[in-house]
């Protein structure tokens with residue numbers, strides 16, 4: 001029996017789970033997005049075959065609850081046959097989402113596929129290898145017991161693997177199912193813990209190796225970055241190395257774009273274009289869904305926040321001109337007003353702010369004007385007419401404010 005082999009560990013495949021929040025661009029794109037989780041799954045099977053893996057582990061949540069379409073099950077069965085033809089065994093446990101699936105137990109699967117039971121932990125020996133796999137499926141969605149505590153002791157003289165669907169000590173955004181601790185798992189005596197449930201890749205411990213591989217394909221703006229599976233190489237019965245292999249089709253990314261120092265919209269859009277091009281380049285030909293956040297101190301702050309909708313449209317146009325493969329899922333404007341605006345901001349709002357900062361010594365009037373100004377900004381965004389501004393100022397502030405309003409008007413006519 002050989003003691004050198006490779007295996008692939010994946011979890012949270014959620015096959016046919018939809019990708020959320022994407023506007024349809026073209027029929028081709030719509031299909032690419034709709035098929036993303038299936039294609040990522042296909043990539044996984046191809047990788048197992050290319051790498052001559054001896055077995056593949058699925059640590060739960062193969063599916064995303066009940067199938068909307070029975071073909072989801074057929075796709076899975078067909079991929080399992082590909083592995084069978086390549087002589088690759090499959091060991092899987094059912095997670096909370098699979099437990100909600102009424103059909104999975106009726107799937108007619110090839111003989112190489114072993115789904116471990118849900119009554120108690122089950123241990124299976126991998127044919128022709130000194131490997132034993134221990135694991136337990138979820139019988140129902142909400143499992144609150146520490147399942148790992150009941151897993152058997154390691155089989156002596158063998159490479160022991162624990163398959164477990166768990167939130168471990170708890171992870172933000174994940175239901176706290178099958179709680180346990182990394183220390184508990186580490187001291188259990190297994191060589192490898194193949195975990196699932198948490199969609200972000202995480203190595204909990206190097207010796208023994210305890211890993212959440214993350215999900216195969218990001219499905220929403222919280223599931224960012226490269227997604228895939230963990231490939232493990234065992235030499236002489238010990239883990240020699242392990243690596244993340246990227247398998248996703250559509251990539252979700254967040255990017256901060258700092259517009260400090262920019263004084264016009266065109267420059268902002270140019271900077272955004274550069275950021276989108278960079279994101280696309282970093283994703284090796286995958287489609288990219290970007291959430292952008294504009295930050296920095298800018299004279300454009302008022303204009304950008306007042307006209308978010310048109311800005312988003314302009315950014316979408318930029319994205320479309322960059323590539324058909326990039327979406328701007330959301331544009332957040334988190335810029336701030338500059339502290340000193342005098343002489344910088346050519347807009348009405350900017351000039352008004354400059355005047356206010358000049359009369360900073362007259363605290364009461366300044367405060368009153370600030371308040372009025374806030375009101376004016378809501379009522380009359382960038383295109384406000386000067387007389388409307390003046391009228392509002394006259395109404396809410398006293399004689400001194402009228403003087404100031406005149407000063408603003410004088411400045412307005414002198415400046416571009």
Ligand SMILES: [Mn+2]
Pocket residue numbers: 060061095096097165196197198
């Ligand atoms: Mn789960």
